[in-house]
Amino acid sequence: MSDEFDPTSLVCPLPARDDTQILLGHGSGGKLTAELIQRLFLPAWDNPLVAALEDQAVLAPASFGEGLHAGGRLALTTDAYVVRPLFFPGGNIGTLAVHGTINDLAVGGAIPRYLAAAFILEEGLPMDTLRAIVASMAEACRAAQVVLAAGDTKVVDRGKGDGLYVVTTGLGYVPPGRNLSVRHARPGDWVLVSGPIGDHGMAILAAREELPLETPLVSDTAPLCGLVEAMLGRGGQVRWMRDPTRGGLSSALNELASASRVGVQLEEEAIPIRPEVHAACELLGLDPLYVACEGRLVAVVAPQDGPAVLEAMRRHPLAAHAARIGTIVADHPGTVVLRTRIGGQRVVPMLAGQQLPRIC
Amino acid sequence: MSDEFDPTSLVCPLPARDDTQILLGHGSGGKLTAELIQRLFLPAWDNPLVAALEDQAVLAPASFGEGLHAGGRLALTTDAYVVRPLFFPGGNIGTLAVHGTINDLAVGGAIPRYLAAAFILEEGLPMDTLRAIVASMAEACRAAQVVLAAGDTKVVDRGKGDGLYVVTTGLGYVPPGRNLSVRHARPGDWVLVSGPIGDHGMAILAAREELPLETPLVSDTAPLCGLVEAMLGRGGQVRWMRDPTRGGLSSALNELASASRVGVQLEEEAIPIRPEVHAACELLGLDPLYVACEGRLVAVVAPQDGPAVLEAMRRHPLAAHAARIGTIVADHPGTVVLRTRIGGQRVVPMLAGQQLPRIC
Numbered sequence: 001m002s003d004e005f006d007p008t009s010l011v012c013p014l015p016a017r018d019d020t021q022i023l024l025g026h027g028s029g030g031k032l033t034a035e036l037i038q039r040l041f042l043p044a045w046d047n048p049l050v051a052a053l054e055d056q057a058v059l060a061p062a063s064f065g066e067g068l069h070a071g072g073r074l075a076l077t078t079d080a081y082v083v084r085p086l087f088f089p090g091g092n093i094g095t096l097a098v099h100g101t102i103n104d105l106a107v108g109g110a111i112p113r114y115l116a117a118a119f120i121l122e123e124g125l126p127m128d129t130l131r132a133i134v135a136s137m138a139e140a141c142r143a144a145q146v147v148l149a150a151g152d153t154k155v156v157d158r159g160k161g162d163g164l165y166v167v168t169t170g171l172g173y174v175p176p177g178r179n180l181s182v183r184h185a186r187p188g189d190w191v192l193v194s195g196p197i198g199d200h201g202m203a204i205l206a207a208r209e210e211l212p213l214e215t216p217l218v219s220d221t222a223p224l225c226g227l228v229e230a231m232l233g234r235g236g237q238v239r240w241m242r243d244p245t246r247g248g249l250s251s252a253l254n255e256l257a258s259a260s261r262v263g264v265q266l267e268e269e270a271i272p273i274r275p276e277v278h279a280a281c282e283l284l285g286l287d288p289l290y291v292a293c294e295g296r297l298v299a300v301v302a303p304q305d306g307p308a309v310l311e312a313m314r315r316h317p318l319a320a321h322a323a324r325i326g327t328i329v330a331d332h333p334g335t336v337v338l339r340t341r342i343g344g345q346r347v348v349p350m351l352a353g354q355q356l357p358r359i360c
Numbered sequence: 361m362s363d364e365f366d367p368t369s370l371v372c373p374l375p376a377r378d379d380t381q382i383l384l385g386h387g388s389g390g391k392l393t394a395e396l397i398q399r400l401f402l403p404a405w406d407n408p409l410v411a412a413l414e415d416q417a418v419l420a421p422a423s424f425g426e427g428l429h430a431g432g433r434l435a436l437t438t439d440a441y442v443v444r445p446l447f448f449p450g451g452n453i454g455t456l457a458v459h460g461t462i463n464d465l466a467v468g469g470a471i472p473r474y475l476a477a478a479f480i481l482e483e484g485l486p487m488d489t490l491r492a493i494v495a496s497m498a499e500a501c502r503a504a505q506v507v508l509a510a511g512d513t514k515v516v517d518r519g520k521g522d523g524l525y526v527v528t529t530g531l532g533y534v535p536p537g538r539n540l541s542v543r544h545a546r547p548g549d550w551v552l553v554s555g556p557i558g559d560h561g562m563a564i565l566a567a568r569e570e571l572p573l574e575t576p577l578v579s580d581t582a583p584l585c586g587l588v589e590a591m592l593g594r595g596g597q598v599r600w601m602r603d604p605t606r607g608g609l610s611s612a613l614n615e616l617a618s619a620s621r622v623g624v625q626l627e628e629e630a631i632p633i634r635p636e637v638h639a640a641c642e643l644l645g646l647d648p649l650y651v652a653c654e655g656r657l658v659a660v661v662a663p664q665d666g667p668a669v670l671e672a673m674r675r676h677p678l679a680a681h682a683a684r685i686g687t688i689v690a691d692h693p694g695t696v697v698l699r700t701r702i703g704g705q706r707v708v709p710m711l712a713g714q715q716l717p718r719i720c
Contacts, residue, residue, distance in 0.1 A: 182414060352392070
């Protein structure tokens with residue numbers, strides 16, 4: 001019939017446009033947003049949860065772990081990532097975000113299961129940059145057996161947002177019986193670190209400042225969930241773990257000393273630091289104890305289990321250079337003290353201001 | 361003994377500093393970060409989960425709902441908020457973030473339980489601004505009976521970050537038997553909206569552009585979880601719900617038409633729009649069908665349950681002006697068509713570019 005209404009005849013063709021970069025319209029919730037999701041995010045995050053395109057991902061309790069009905073619990077963590085530059089030796093802001101959130105779950109004894117990622121994009125961000133970051137995030141999730149379950153994208157004006165910020169939220173499963181806490185350290189416990197400290201922070205700084213270094217510095221960014229399972233699988237008493245990111249080893253141990261009301265006695269000689277990291281720190285007047293790692297953990301372990309846990313760590317590829325770096329003591333509660341190479345003692349306080357901004 | 365080591369003697373006093381605004385050091389992970397958490401966030405978010413100061417919040421399955429062991433599921437959603445201005449009539453970026461995330465859970469049939477919030481702060485942000493936003497977020501959480509379980513703060517350089525961005529992630533409980541989906545619309549279903557559309561988007565625009573309006577425009581930002589429970593409590597077949605935020609009513613219904621492979625027939629006359637919102641839209645040449653709401657929902661309901669669900673909505677304070685605005689049809693699948701006041705038909709396509717940036 002000639003008067004039949006054909007709605008498709010009324011749809012205007014889209015104007016020609018630049019699809020090599022992010023436009024404000026990509027954040028509008030309209031057609032451009034839908035295209036960005038369909039063409040860029042969904043192919044990378046190939047799973048039914050995001051493909052459902054609902055405003056929320058629905059998760060079956062059984063997908064967390066069998067023990068959820070028998071004393072198991074859930075763990076939730078969130079982190080914003082604003083690191084510059086976006087790409088650095090060893091990773092990029094996306095892999096860092098995935099690893100960082102996985103690690104915050106893992107050091108609490110949780111097995112990471114699901115991730116949500118929110119992107120704040122600057123107008124003009126090259127589409128290829130976003131594509132590369134999203135692809136590496138998907139790969140990092142697969143490697144750690146974590147499912148990217150939910151996402152969001154907003155676009156801010158040119159000149160704001162520094163290219164890209166990403167916020168990742170992690171949801172994990174804490175099997176029954178695990179109970180790590182920053183309040184659990186006891187005098188006599190061993191303090192262990194899984195590898196050389198400060199690699200990430202100095203790699204970022206070197207990339208940002210284009211430092212002329214003989215040996216290139218590479219970030220240690222890595223997912224620690226496998227290492228944690230290897231340590232906890234020993235059955236030994238791990239009291240507490242932390243990934244020493246912002247504020248470095250010093251901040252993590254100061255928080256422990258304060259919360260557990262114990263002292264921490266560190267041996268400078270025992271703390272693994274790569275010579276090139278040490279050299280870069282000296283060059284810039286930085287203390288490696290305050291420089292961030294993104295693929296290391298510090299753990300406090302009951303003394304009788306110290307040797308076995310340390311041994312388990314050293315058998316894991318991410319902790320071949322694990323070391324005992326100190327002891328929990330009853331003296332000077334709330335304070336971290338370092339015995340220096342020449343035998344002196346110095347307090348290692350909480351970082352007062354900032355040593356190195358925007359490293360994560 | 362005179363040679364006893366007193367570590368506190370070695371701690372240097374902090375330099376005097378400005379504590380009226382955000383400094384880069386507040387994002388360093390050191391003492392300033394700890395102070396910001398202790399003095400600003402913890403007093404507002406007064407609960408044991410954040411007070412534990414662990415890197416992750418541990419949640420008991422029983423805290424979600426009794427049915428989690430009997431067919432209940434979890435729902436996860438994340439959203440970034442970059443709205444300008446930070447404060448607007450009816451709310452601020454913080455209340456918007458809390459309500460928006462709660463609503464994304466609620467429209468999926470989930471009861472919101474926990475929230476995580478990540479803040480990206482611009483150096484120089486007045487501390488009082490942050491305090492006011494955090495306090496209103498805490499109040500919004502309390503009002504919706506949601507627990508703020510995890511948080512993070514980063515600081516970016518002056519000139520970046522636009523004052524403050526916030527990313528909220530929500531975790532909720534989907535009781536057994538609830539199964540709403542964007543794929544579930546069937547011809548004959550009623551299309552309902554809970555109240556006047558476009559209030560939020562036009563309130564933001566009026567505040568941003570300082571429009572000279574006789575009647576001030578106020579955002580509709582509100583938590584929809586109570587309204588959703590009232591609707592689902594009827595036992596009727598609600599097929600799908602969505603809060604029409606970015607892209608407005610049009611985008612929500614276009615997504616539905618496309619995913620369910622149905623047509624949507626809207627009646628212009630039936631769509632509630634405040635006269636002042638209509639006037640502001642005319643003034644600026646905007647189509648209210650594309651303007652965001654942050655406290656409204658659109659629902660598709662089986663025809664036999666339409667009257668009862670509409671009645672239940674109208675008894676709720678947030679939906680006194682709920683209306684049936686259209687019908688799901690078998691014709692023109694994938695397309696939303698509006699019958700205008702003068703009897704014409706026009707296609708309401710997905711928003712192609714952007715009508716109104718950064719309204720959430």
